Amino acid sequence: MKEFLTMASVxxxxxxxxxTDMKSRFDRVCRLFCEDPAxxxxxxxxxxxxxxITCFQEAKMDNENVRKKKEEEEKIxxxxxERKSTMRMRTLERKKSNANRMANGQPIQQTGIHNGKGxxxxxxxxxxxxxxxGDVFGENMDKFKRNRKLRTSPPRxxxxxxxxxxxxxxxxxx
Numbered sequence: 001m002k003e004f005l006t007m008a009s010v011x012x013x014x015x016x017x018x019x020t021d022m023k024s025r026f027d028r029v030c031r032l033f034c035e036d037p038a039x040x041x042x043x044x045x046x047x048x049x050x051x052x053i054t055c056f057q058e059a060k061m062d063n064e065n066v067r068k069k070k071e072e073e074e075k076i077x078x079x080x081x082e083r084k085s086t087m088r089m090r091t092l093e094r095k096k097s098n099a100n101r102m103a104n105g106q107p108i109q110q111t112g113i114h115n116g117k118g119x120x121x122x123x124x125x126x127x128x129x130x131x132x133x134g135d136v137f138g139e140n141m142d143k144f145k146r147n148r149k150l151r152t153s154p155p156r157x158x159x160x161x162x163x164x165x166x167x168x169x170x171x172x173x174x
Contacts, residue, residue: 087129094126 026045030037035045 083129084133087126087133090126091130 026042027037030040030045033045
């Protein structure tokens with residue numbers, strides 16, 4: 001039992017020394033951050049830093065996600081622009097070749113009808129791409145959009161009445 005008492009006394013003295021050292025270091029840190037060491041609790045004091053570090057890591061992750069999203073959007077925009085420029089080039093080449101054929105007096109061949117299945121698919125793809133990019137409509141598309149906004153359709157009731165009148169006329173004539 002005496003052995004235990006001597007070992008425990010030594011360990012207790014070591015712990016008291018460590019506690020005193022920790023307390024003096026905590027007092028210095030509190031004064032460094034302009035806090036009162038007598039009233040500030042260690043869990044409150046260090047909780048502030050824990051909260052800050054957590055928020056900082058979240059903000060860092062958010063910034064990383066925004067950066068990745070922006071890179072993906074730029075990549076998509078670049079691919080879209082490349083497709084658009086490719087379609088424009090194809091359209092210009094087609095127009096030039098048609099103009100050259102007309103100038104030489106050669107008839108313009110209808111692609112996709114006589115040349116085979118592969119050409120037909122390419123022509124269809126070109127047409128769909130041109131529709132998506134708006135190249136088919138050219139500059140007149142802006143006028144179309146403006147005119148479309150200005151047009152107003154008659155109310156639904158008037159259209160229905162007109163439809164019914166036409167049907168009744170058809171019945172009378174038949």
